[in-house]
Amino acid sequence: MDHVKVGRLGPFPRVSKPVFLTSAILILAFIIFGALFNEQAEVVFNQAKAFVSLRFGWFFIVVVNLTLVMSIYMIFSRYGDIRLGHQNERPEYNLVSWIGMLFSAGIGIGLLYWGTAEPLYHFMAPPLGEAETVAAAKQAMNISFLHYGLHVWALYGMVALSLAYFHYRVGLPLAIRSTLYPILGKKIYGGWGHTVDTLAVFGTMFGVVTTLGLGVLQINSGLETLFGVPNNITVQIILIGFITMLAGLSLFMGLDKGIKRLSDTNIFFTVILLSFVIIFGPTQFIFNSFVENIGNYLHEIVPLGLWTESYSGEENWQSSWTIFYWAWWISWSPFVGVFVARISRGRTIREFILGVLLIPITILFLWFTAFGGSAVNMELMAAADPNLVSPGLIEAVKADTGSAIFKLMESYPLTEAVNLLIVVMIVLWFVTSSDSASFVIDMLTSGGDTNPPKIQRLFWAGAEGVIAAVLLAAGGLSALQAASIVSGFPFAIVIVVMMYSLLRGLSRDRLILYRNQQWFTTEESAEHNSANEFRDEDLLTGPPKIVDSND
Template structure:
């Protein structure tokens, strides 16, 4: 079968020149534009972001709901028995490590940044109803769960499943281009495939760099509260350099010793922090409200997921929040999808889909209840008894989303030690995010190689840090974030095509699996290894046969 041509380029031993060079030119060109014409770049991409979220909001809503429906169907259907790899293969990583690495793909940092701020913001400025009421409190949690819940993880699960299926079952490169093989055939190894992978590199790089730049602002805020460290550009650039060095060390350690170990540590710190907040906070309220929050969300997630503000007469709120989130998740889908696919070999489609969709949101929902729900609870109590007011919490959210969690911690004992743990968690999440992103970008620019050379990963990890520092100094992060959102629209169209391509590929695989099962049943001495004698030389184009390992 054809493959993506990889060759040496200067110090880099294995790259796909069209993807590597074109991606590099586009990234450098954007950085120069953002630094030299910061205001113009901000205005241009801000306008494009507003245009996309206003005019194509319905498209993103349709995409997210289709992804959710398709994932539920695949998990419940006969396709769920298909394994991502050999049918007798065991999962590559333990469940604990797998969960930890799911969060290392960039989503974990959202726990810290938005955990307190988003529910409290929706409570203060709701899209529907009166602010600061019990009903608005429930609505605030519902919208937060919507943005971080089933729809978001269904999109990640679908993109990751498409990548894993065509890589582990069909032997194609672990690259976005491979998901389009049933439609484009060998053209995926040409300019069409290059274009799709370049788009994925663009979204991954700019999404991670934006998060890195915004994250150091939150770390700086935590250090200011801990040690009185100045909240300045110099400190923030130093933090970027520090995080980049740690990411480089993680890259040198490799996937199993680097990202895996750091992810395990972060999951442990997350459990410690959650336990502290539950035990020393309003424990009964947290458990009661968690169950009620999940019930409220499940009762409204379909109408809320399809809500388009059509009858409200204006679309400002949804464009700024829900549609923004949908476009942001779509732009991150290549990055998160490729990384999840890389760590998920050996799992069945059913196990994969249900695991990716349900395990992270259970943790996320409990986190948002513990941090955001408790903050809202404090405000509701203050409305009843002004003596219980929490001075500064609302103001912190209004001034800076990232500082809200540190303000909340001030109402708990051991404020400084806990603040220190939170800062460590933010740093580790960003290290694993940077490492994961460089790993994914290197795979994309190396033709889908699942073990690309470390020198190339070092290059991309260092590039992320340099870009974040330059744009932070020039004030161009907002333009970069808007550019990542703009990249979400063309990739949304790619995801629609991927849906058809995956179903087409799965239907063929199911026939092969059925024939293999019939062989096991009818052969007197058959076992699962017997089918390894049957080799499918061209499964994608030839007549159905029993694939090797099936």
Template sequence: MDEVKVGRLGPFPRVSKPVFITSALLIVGFIIFGAFFTEAAGAVFSFLQDFITDKFGWLFIVLVNMALVFCIYLAMSRYGDIRLGKQTERPQYSLVSWIGMLFSAGIGIGLVYWGTAEPLYHFMAPPLGEPETIAAAKQAMNISFLHYGLHVWAIYGIVALALAYFHYRVGLPLAIRSTLYPLIGKKIYGPMGHTVDTLAVFGTMFGVVTTLGLGVLQINSGLETLFGIPNNTTVQIILIAFITVLAGLSLFMGLDKGIKRLSDINIFFTVILLSFVIILGPTQFIFNSFFENIGNYLHQVIPLGLWTESYEGQENWQSSWTVFYWAWWISWSPFVGVFVARISRGRTIREFILGVLLIPITILFLWFTAFGGSAVHMELMAAIDPNIVSPGLIEAVQADTGSAIFKLMESYPLTSALNLLIVVMIVLWFVTSSDSASFVIDMLTSGGDTNPPKIQRLFWAGTEGVIAAVLLAAGGLGALQAASIVSGFPFAIVILIMMYSLLRGLSRDRLILYRQQQWFITEESAEHNSANEFRDEDLLTGPPDLAKPDD
């Protein structure tokens, strides 16, 4: 099996020079442009965001729906029994640790930032219908579920599954380029492969930086609420520097000791906070609305998932919300895909897809219902009954989106302690996201090495912090959103190609297993074409007398 050529580059002991140098130059160029030409950078980000969402918003919508259908097909098909590794292997990590690391990579800060704020925002300013009504409340929960639901995890699942399959099953490097092997063969080790990995690095960097920027905005809101610390760009940049140092310390501990432990701690804090809000909040409403929200979401998932605002005469709302989310998740998908693939060895395709699709969204939906749903319920009751005083949550969202969850905690006992816990959770999500992202980017720039040198991870962790600071200075939340959309667009094309490539690889895999069971029963052929370990040449070409493996 060929490998990506790696070598020393200055202080970095093991890098794929074409990917590392190209990625570093593009990112450093962006930092210089954003830092020294702030106004021009903001204008460029805004123009590119408007152009992509206006001309290609439909592409993002088509992609996420295709990914969901493809995931469901794979889980229900004959391919579901294929194991990511040898057929006799068992999962590397326990289910609890696996879920914890899924959250640390896939949602994290976004959950805390938008879990309360987004339903409130859609309730007070719904894209369709009258605001602050029962219909607006239901629509707000539907839209929030859409943005964090099945479509999101389908995108993550496709990228992660393709990576895990071609790495653990076929023996290719754990890099985005490997997912295209059935289409371009050993050209993945040349310029085409370098280009795909560079796009993945670029998308990962800006997708993660968007999340880190949101996290810092919310940490600053929490510190302002708790200690009166000013809420401004200077404080936010100081916070980025401090937390980037923490991420650097974490990455030196490695995957099992660093990311895994912090993820387990944060899952524990998440369960504690969620339980507290459910038990001491409107418990009956939360459980009643949780199941109703799921029913409404499943009923509306197809029309909402395919909605493009074509009959409304304006396409401004979706560019700021749904298209932004799809681009954000797509730009995150190389990072989440590599990381989830790294922790998913030994699971069957069916187990993997069902786990990735269903387990995270169940917890996410309960979180959104407990925090966002409760907040909407409070404001709805105040709007309907003049005797009920509004808790001021809508005003908080209008003033500062990140402050919504802290304002909600004022309705609960131990407010200061809860707000401090939330700040700690955001910091931990920040650290694990930055740590995980630098780990993945370093893997991509070192040719798929699953244990890249720590000095290189430190370089990328520092780079993430610098870019987050530059984007905040260049335009705050708007610049963060624009960066996600611009970086996610080229990788959307890669994911479309990746789905076809994965299907070809799986078809050849099943064909080999079938031929082995039916005709190759002799000891010699069984040893050569084992169902547990087989050559990538066999996977990609199949038996020479069968030109159409799907038949």
């Protein structure tokens, strides 16, 4: 077996039947169980979350730290000059569009949901020390930076780099199975490959669904604030249906016309909102604390990154926060990895890793400082000065986490207009996340086809909406967290194997370059050693094909 077989399955014209059927059956069983046995589902979700997070939380921590170490090694290693494609190839997308799509795929709704609420939550209930103090404020920013910082983007970067390398450099399909070729060989086209891709589909589905669920909760909070719309499960399910239809429309427009344009629009609105908060907020404090927050984060990154609560006597805080985040990002990593690999052709490994690691976190850290840091500072100032009235941000977080950003905007001019912009941004993030994830899942279930049929994309977009509705009905935020943690665990194992496989592939790549005594610096050598001809008996046996079994 030396190829990936795809064929017609009912209304779906091009699918890898083992991956598609297994994924669809598992997801359908999950939907039926959650919809028909609502109370039992909530109990099962919580028990599964507790078991995985308490028993294997250390493993999640080890995996994300390994990806960061590996990323730093790649930057300074001899592999940094290897290009993802022909050695003289230029990037497919310009830097601005690349950053926009990278940022949209990698963070999305979570930024708006947690950007204000998370620092406030850690400030009022820190895992260590006394609450609502200066020390608690610094700790809150350190933890927020940890959860959205270097570890996250190193994780995304390693998965994306593995996919991009084996696809563009070696000529394998753009699928998770391809990253394990140096270890499994042709077995990736059989049961092992089907299993790995199915795990990626399952993880992607529930990682994205968690984000969609958070987005709907916050949209509902915004609509309640602006227009008095009831905040309940009925409204949330209606919102899921409406926005899933928007995602379907975007999917039919394709990567360049749909997803790329939405990503560019998201970045534009993000810059507008961030600039507004900096200009009309405590500007001097934001820039001062931004510099200090980065220093504190870098100083604490090793102890915080390896902290396991082993001496605290209980592990409830970390399982609800750090372990949840690591599992969430791991479950997102197949989706983000495939998507980022898809848009990164032509970049060198060093350029790729530096861009993925540094560009998004600079924007994220400034965002968390401007929104969350400013909110925490308001509460600190009100507590220190009896003449100041508390802005009520802590109470807002306690009542409804998603409402924190809308409450913060009450301290700014043009409150209603800005809150409406925030709701629009959440909808756009929602649509971008949904259509990007549907595109990626369809690629995985069609054997790595980079342009899968649109009808299949629509099917997966609808499935995401249905699962988000089921999880919200079966326990809200707690059920969403449970789904992320449980689905992320098996793929964490795959990531460890993937990094080892990447090192094997890169070492053989360098060996071939050394043998040929050239770096593909001319047009002729680039054509002669194109990605589809880049082979060696010590590396791979040659690029496989996606074969349509209908032919």
